[in-house]
Structures are given as C-alpha cells and as structure tokens.
Amino acid sequence: MLLGLSFAVPLFGLLTEPVSVAHYLVVGAILFVSGIVCMAIKRNALGVLMGIELVLNGANVNFVAFASPYLQGTGSRSLGLDGQVIAVFVILLAAAEAAVALAITLNFYNNHATVDVDRADDLKG
Amino acid sequence: MMPYVATAFFAAPLPLAFINWHSFFFFLFAAVACGFAVAVVAADNVVRMAFYLVLSLGATAGLFFLAGAEFVGAMQLMIYVGGTLVLLVFGVMLTAQAPFVSIKGNGRDRVVAGVVGIVLLAVLLQAALSVTSWRQPAAGIVAEPAATPIGMALVGVRVDEPGVGAPARNVRPGYVLPFEIVSIHLLVVLVGAAYLARAKRRKTPRAIEVAASVEPPASVAEHAAIGRDRSRGASVLSGGR
Numbered sequence: 001m002l003l004g005l006s007f008a009v010p011l012f013g014l015l016t017e018p019v020s021v022a023h024y025l026v027v028g029a030i031l032f033v034s035g036i037v038c039m040a041i042k043r044n045a046l047g048v049l050m051g052i053e054l055v056l057n058g059a060n061v062n063f064v065a066f067a068s069p070y071l072q073g074t075g076s077r078s079l080g081l082d083g084q085v086i087a088v089f090v091i092l093l094a095a096a097e098a099a100v101a102l103a104i105t106l107n108f109y110n111n112h113a114t115v116d117v118d119r120a121d122d123l124k125g
Numbered sequence: 126m127m128p129y130v131a132t133a134f135f136a137a138p139l140p141l142a143f144i145n146w147h148s149f150f151f152f153l154f155a156a157v158a159c160g161f162a163v164a165v166v167a168a169d170n171v172v173r174m175a176f177y178l179v180l181s182l183g184a185t186a187g188l189f190f191l192a193g194a195e196f197v198g199a200m201q202l203m204i205y206v207g208g209t210l211v212l213l214v215f216g217v218m219l220t221a222q223a224p225f226v227s228i229k230g231n232g233r234d235r236v237v238a239g240v241v242g243i244v245l246l247a248v249l250l251q252a253a254l255s256v257t258s259w260r261q262p263a264a265g266i267v268a269e270p271a272a273t274p275i276g277m278a279l280v281g282v283r284v285d286e287p288g289v290g291a292p293a294r295n296v297r298p299g300y301v302l303p304f305e306i307v308s309i310h311l312l313v314v315l316v317g318a319a320y321l322a323r324a325k326r327r328k329t330p331r332a333i334e335v336a337a338s339v340e341p342p343a344s345v346a347e348h349a350a351i352g353r354d355r356s357r358g359a360s361v362l363s364g365g366r
Binding site: 014015016017018019020021022023024025026027028029030031032033034035036037038040041042043044046047049050051053054057060061064065067068069070071072080081084085087088089091092093094095096097098099100102103104105106107109114115116 | 143144145147148149151152155158159162163165166171174175178181182185188189191192193194196197200201204205208209212213215216217219220224228229230234235238239241242245246249250253254256259260261262263274275278279283285300303307310311314315317318319321322
C-alpha cells in the first residue's frame with residue numbers, strides 16, 4: 001500500500017524515504033549558483049558581498065553533508081570531524097572577509113559617493 | 126477514547142505514521158534556504174536582499190542541525206546570522222541613499238548570467254546525482270549529539286578517534302595549528318578593518334559631503350551624474366589633470 005502511495009504521490013514518496021548526501025549536495029548546488037548569479041548581476045557592492053556569503057554557505061553545506069555520520073549509507077565512511085572543522089573555519093573566515101570588504105565599501109562610498117561597483121573604474125587604462 | 130482518535134488520525138488518507146520526520150524537516154529547511162537564496166538574486170532592493178539572506182542562512186543552520194553538526198549549526202547562527210549579517214545590515218544602513226537602494230543592472234547581463242547559472246546548476250546537479258554511494262539512504266542517527274569531540278579537537282585532543290592500541294604516529298592530530306592561524310588572522314583582519322574604515326581628517330572635503338552640499342537634483346540620474354563628476358574631481362588619482 002505504501003509503495004502504491006509513493007508512486008501515486010511522488011512528493012509523499014520523498015517524505016517517506018530517508019535523506020542522503022545527494023539531497024544536501026543539491027541544496028548546496030542551488031545556494032552556490034544563486035551566489036554566483038548574485039555576484040554577477042548585482043551592481044550594489046553590498047549585493048556582491050551577499051552573493052559571496054551565499055557561495056561560501058553552499059560550500060559549507062557540502063562539507064557538513066560529507067562529514068555527517070547520519071547521512072552515510074551502510075559501509076561508507078564520513079569525513080568525520082575534518083568536514084565540521086573546515087565548515088567552522090569557513091564561517092570564521094567569511095566573518096573576517098565581510099569585515100574587510102565592508103570597510104573597503106565604506107571607504108569607496110566616502111571617496112566616490114556611490115556604492116555602484118561599475119563606477120569603480122579609476123584604474124581603467 | 127484517545128488511542129482510538131490517534132489511530133483514526135494516523136489511518137487517515139494521509140498516513141502520517143509513515144512520514145520520515147527527519148526528511149520532512151530537511152525538505153522544509155531546504156525549501157526555505159533555496160527559496161530565499163533565489164529571492165536574494167531576484168530582489169532589487171538591497172534592504173530586502175539582506176532580510177532574505179538572513180532567512181536563507183538561518184534555514185541552512187537548520188540543515189546543519191539535521192545533519193548532526195550541532196556545533197557548526199550553532200556557530201552558523203551566532204557568527205553568520207548574528208554577526209556577519211548585522212555587519213552587512215549596518216553597511217546597508219550607512220550607504221542606503223535613495224539612488225542606491227535599488228540599482229538595476231542591465232537586461233543583457235541578467236540574461237547572460239541566468240544562462241550561465243542554469244548551465245552551472247545542471248553540471249553540479251549531474252555531478253551530485255551521478256555517484257551511487259552518495260544516494261544510499263542514510264543510516265539515521267548513530268550517535269548522541271555532543272559538542273565535545275569538535276571542542277576537544279580544536280585544542281588538540283581527538284576523543285572521537287582515540288587511537289587505542291595504535292602506534293603513536295597513527296593517532297590523528299587535532300586542529301591546534303589551524304586554530305592559531307585563524308585566531309591571528311582574525312586579529313589582523315579586525316585591526317585592518319578598523320584602520321580602513323576609520324574617520325579620516327582631510328584637507329579637501331569628502332566627495333559625499335560635496336555631493337550633499339549641492340542643490341537637490343531634479344532626478345535620480347542627475348544626482349548620480351553629479352556624484353560621479355564631483356567624485357572624479359576630488360579623487361587623488363585625477364587631481365593633477
């Protein structure tokens with residue numbers, strides 16, 4: 001009966017099965033691509049920063065998924081603590097990067113009276 | 126009475142008893158994270174983008190909890206959502222002049238970026254779904270959640286793999302050196318950020334003050350043009366021309 005229901009309602013079939021690493025990889029891929037597109041199309045410097053945060057977060061999702069002992073099938077081995085520690089370091093470095101990038105953005109705003117990255121062409125030949 | 130009601134409830138057309146609640150909450154958090162990440166890209170208003178980013182990163186912390194990385198999830202909430210995004214929101218508040226709240230890119234860039242994004246997503250999804258061992262259903266919860274292993278590993282003691290009976294060189298080391306490097310890096314970065322963003326005393330007025338002292342412009346485009354010309358005139362690089 002459950003099998004028939006799974007075929008009848010695909011969404012419900014998803015809900016009855018346990019998640020795997022691939023589920024997390026799909027989420028990480030969507031976050032990563034969103035961040036890349038955000039970095040490409042935003043002209044506000046803070047929008048570009050938000051795209052960078054999304055990219056780092058997508059990578060973190062992958063690290064945590066491969067590190068998780070819950071998500072591994074029988075017989076395969078997780079990254080263990082390595083993945084979690086890398087994820088923590090990525091979060092810390094993202095905080096540092098955001099602080100410096102924000103300082104640069106504020107400096108740019110003081111000097112150019114705008115946050116439009118297309119205006120940052122002083123070094124253009 | 127109560128058991129009967131519960132049985133009738135679970136035998137209802139939607140058999141709730143068969144739902145894997147781990148999967149249910151995974152899909153809930155995944156939908157929120159991915160949906161608001163796409164909303165960050167689609168929004169033009171920078172204030173709304175910051176709000177959507179808060180929701181997306183918070184839902185990602187929920188995904189970390191579901192994957193058994195409780196410490197990483199807590200750090201995500203405290204550092205990312207609590208620290209980095211507050212920093213970004215401060216940046217938005219400090220620079221949110223009317224012409225810059227929503228700067229629209231041109232349409233051709235958006236189309237090209239969209240095509241590149243879809244192609245990249247297709248490649249990544251194909252790579253993610255092509256390995257069969259990554260698609261095996263999960264074993265489920267195998268250990269009690271605890272922050273002890275990661276905390277002890279950061280100070281150099283591995284309690285998750287103690288290496289009992291192994292030769293000393295096979296015992297995996299902790300993460301003391303990366304921890305120290307990151308701590309020094311954070312110190313340097315904070316000093317550098319404070320140096321970059323400090324209020325400077327200048328002989329010439331800042332461009333933002335020049336732009337603010339002129340008459341209010343008739344249109345947004347004119348305002349932007351004024352800011353551009355004044356900033357060109359006041360910048361160091363073009364001062365000698």
